[in-house]
Amino acid sequence: MSNNALVKKRYAAERRFKAYGLAAIGVTTAFLLFLILDIAIKAMPTFFVHEATLTVNVDPALIDAANPVAGDYLGLTKKALAAQFPDVTSRGDRKALNGILSAGAADGLQQRVLADPSLIGKDVTVPVALNSGADLYLKGYATAQLSDRQKAWLDALLEKGVISKGFAWNFLLNGDSREPELAGIKGALIGSVLTIIVTLALALPLGVAAALYLEEFAPKNWLTDVIEININNLAAVPSIIFGLLGLAVFLNIFGVPRSTPLVGGLVLALLVLPTIIIASRAALKSVPPSIKEAALGVGASHQQAVFHHVLPLAIPGILTGTILGVARALGETAPLLMIGMIAFIVDVPKGFTDAATVLPVQVFLWSDLPEQAFQSRTAATIILLLLVLFAFNALAIYLRKRFERRW
C-alpha cells in the first residue's frame, strides 16, 4: 500500500469515529428530549386550574357565630351553585349538579369566614374549586367521570363567565390529599428540606473530619488500608441496605420516631457519607504538597498547616462532592420505604419530629393512584424535583468556579 493510501485510510477512520461520536450524542439527546417533552406535556394540566367564582350568602342559620368551625360551608356553596341554575330542582339533578364541585369546594369560604367572623350574614364572593373531572373536561381532555348533563352545565357556567382559569396555587401551597384538585406538594417539599438539613448537618462535619484524618494524620498501616477499602465499597452498597440498617438501629434500638425527617436524614447521611469522604480526600490530595511543606518550613505545626492552608484550598472540591452527594440523597426513595416515609401525610410537617414524606416518594405514591388527574400531578412533581436537582448542580458548578485556584 502506498503512503498516500495509508494517510487516506487514517483520515477515513477519524471521520468515522467522529460520526459515531455525533450519533451517540444525537441518540442520547433525542432520548432526553423525548423524556422531558413527554413529562412536560403530561404535567401541563396541573399548572392551571378552572375555578368558579360564586357569591355565597353566609346564612347565620347555618353558620353559628359562636362556633363558626362547625358550620356547613359546603351546603352554602352548593346553594350558591344551585342559584345559577334555577330550573334544576329534582333531588337527583341537584346531586348531579353538586357533583361538579370539589370535596374541598368550601375550604376558601371557611378560611375567609373564620378569619373575619363579621362576614356572617353577608354575601361573600369566593373562588370555588371544581372537581378534577370537571377541570379536565374544561381543559379539553376526555373524562369518564362526568355525564353529558354535567358537561352542559359546565359549558353554561363558562359562557356566563362564572368559571375562570388561573394558576394552580393549590399545587404549591397544599399538603397531600386524596382529591387530585386539592393535592399539593408543599408537605413533600418541606419534608425534603428538613430531611436534607439533617443529612447535611450530620454527613458534612463527619465526612470532612474523617477525610482529614485519613488523608493527613492517619498512620499508614494495614488498619488504615482496611478502613479505606471499606469506605470505597460502602459507596457502592445499594441504598435499600441503608434503609434496613436505619430500621434496625435508629428505629428499633434508639427509638427515633418513625416516618420523620430526623430518621430519614440520619439514614440518608449514612448513604452519602462515603461519597463525601471520597470526594473530600480527593480534594485534599489535589492541594500541592509544596504549600503544606512551606507552612511546616516556617514553623507551623502539622495541624496548623492543615487547617490554615490545606483545608481552605480544598473547600471547593469538598463542596462539589457534598452537593452531588446531597443531590443523590434528595432523589432516593428505597431506603425511606423501610423507615415509614412512604406514607399519606396531609399535615405539612412543622419540625424534625413530625411525620413527613419527600418529593420522590410523592412521585411514587401519586403514580399508583387510579385518578387521571394524579397522573399529571406526578409529572409536575417530577419536573419540580428535576428543577431542584438542577439548582443543586448549578450551585456546585458556581462554587467550584468561584473558589477554584490554579497553581
Place this chain on the structure above:
Amino acid sequence: MTRLLFAVSALAIAASPAFARDQIRIVGSSTVYPFTTAVAEAFGKATGMKTPVVESTGTGGGFKLFCEGVGENFPDFSNASRAIKKSEFETCAKNGVTDIVEIKVGFDGLTVASAASAPDVNFTKQQIFMALAKQVPDKDGKLVDNPYKMWNEIDPSLPAQKIEVLGPPPTSGTRDSFVELVMEKGAEAFDSLKAMKKEDAKAFEGVWKSIRTDGAYVEAGENDNLIVQKLEANPNAYGIFGFSFLEENEGKIKGAKIEGVAPSFETVSDASYKVARPLFIYAKKQHVGTVPGMAEFVAEYTSGKAMGDEGYLADKGLIPLPADQAGAAADVAKNMTTLTADKVM
C-alpha cells in the same frame, strides 16, 4: 467545626425523649391505601384532629408491624386485602396484641381487561388457567408444560390472538388474590387435578400457584397505571388489575366477561361477578383511649357517607358491602367486637 459537631449532638439529644403520640398511624395493603387515605382526610377535616398517617407497606408487611406490640411505637390500624392469617394472629397474641377488631369495609373486583378496540371475549376460569398455568393436564390428565400459544388453541370460540397477559409480580397482593380466585378454581375444573387435590394437596397447590414463565404472562410491575397504558398501545394484550382502574379509564379499556358476567359496580357488589375479594381494616382495641380519635376514625369509616352505596369511597372505586354486611360491619365498629381465635383461618 466544633460548633457544628455540637449542634449535631444537640439535635440527637433533642430527639431522644419518648414522644407522646396524638396522631393515628395506619399501615398495610396498597390496595386499601386509596380508600383509607380518603377516610383519613375526611376524618381530619371533620374532627379537627391531626390527619392520620397512612403507610403503604403491603398486607403482609402491615401485619408484621401491627403485630409487633402494644404502645405508641406501634401502628393502630392495619389495612388488608385478605383476612388475617392464623400465623399472624398468633404472632400478634405472642407480642401482647390480643384485642384485634376486624372490620370488613368493601370489595375489590379483579378484572381481566383489554383495549377498548379489542374484540369482546368471555373467558371461563378454566380457560384462563389453561392460558397462564405453567403446567396443564393433557388429554389423559397427565401434567405437561403449557403448550398453548394462541387463545383459539384453548377454545375455538376465543379470538385467534397470541396469548399475552400483563399482570402483577408475585410480591403483589393482587397476584395472590388472582391465583386464588381464578387459577385455583380453574384448576379444579379438571377431573385429574381435582383428584390430585384429594391425594396430594401440596402438589395441587404447586400446580395452580405456578404461572408460566415462557413470555405469555408478562410481569408488569406493581403499578396498575402502567398496565393500563400498555394495553392502550397493544390491543392484542390482556391486563390483570383492580376494578377501580377499569372504572377510571372507561372508554380506553374494557373488562372481559368471566363465566359470562362482565365486571361492573353492580355485578361485583351482588357477587354475581366471581373474581372479587373483600377488603378489611384491623384495629388495635388496646389503643382505644390512649391514642385520641380511634373510635371516631372507625365510626367515620363505617358511616354511610363513607362506606355506603353513595358514599365517597364508592366514588373512589370501592365496591360497597350489601346492606346486611354493612350493618354488621357498623355494629362491629360501634361495639369494637374483638376477633377470637376460632374465627381466624
